[in-house]
Amino acid sequence: MHEMSIALSVIDAVTEKARQEGCSKVTGIELVVGRLAGVEVEALKFCFSAACRDTAADGAELFIDEREAFGQCEACGERFPVTSFYAKCPSCGQFRVTVESGQELAVRSITIE
Numbered sequence: 114m115h116e117m118s119i120a121l122s123v124i125d126a127v128t129e130k131a132r133q134e135g136c137s138k139v140t141g142i143e144l145v146v147g148r149l150a151g152v153e154v155e156a157l158k159f160c161f162s163a164a165c166r167d168t169a170a171d172g173a174e175l176f177i178d179e180r181e182a183f184g185q186c187e188a189c190g191e192r193f194p195v196t197s198f199y200a201k202c203p204s205c206g207q208f209r210v211t212v213e214s215g216q217e218l219a220v221r222s223i224t225i226e
C-alpha cells in the first residue's frame with residue numbers, strides 16, 4: 114500500500130531526528146498534505162498507527178494539515194482551487210490549467226521528549 118510506505122518513511126525520518134537530538138520518544142508529528150499529493154488521509158492515519166508500533170514514535174499524535182490545491186488558467190490567468198489535475202477554469206471554461214500547489218507532502222514539525 115502506497116500510504117504504508119509513506120508512513121514508514123515519515124517514521125524513519127522522525128525517529129532518526131529524535132535520535133540525533135538525543136531524545137528517545139516522539140510524541141507528536143505534524144504533516145502537511147496537499148489535496149493532490151495522491152495520499153488518502155484516512156488510510157495514512159491508519160497505516161501510521163500500525164507502523165509506529167515498537168518504534169520511538171509509538172503512541173505519537175499525528176496531525177495532518179490538508180492543504181487546498183490551486184491552479185492558474187493559462188488562457189485568462191484566473192487562480193482558483195482545484196481538486197484534480199484536469200480542472201476547468203471557472204472564469205473562461207477552458208481546461209488549460211497549470212496546477213501551482215497542492216502536491217506537498219512534508220513533515221512540518223515534530224515533538225520529541
Ligand SMILES: [Zn+2]
Pocket residue numbers: 186187188189190191202203204205206207
Ligand atoms: Zn480561464
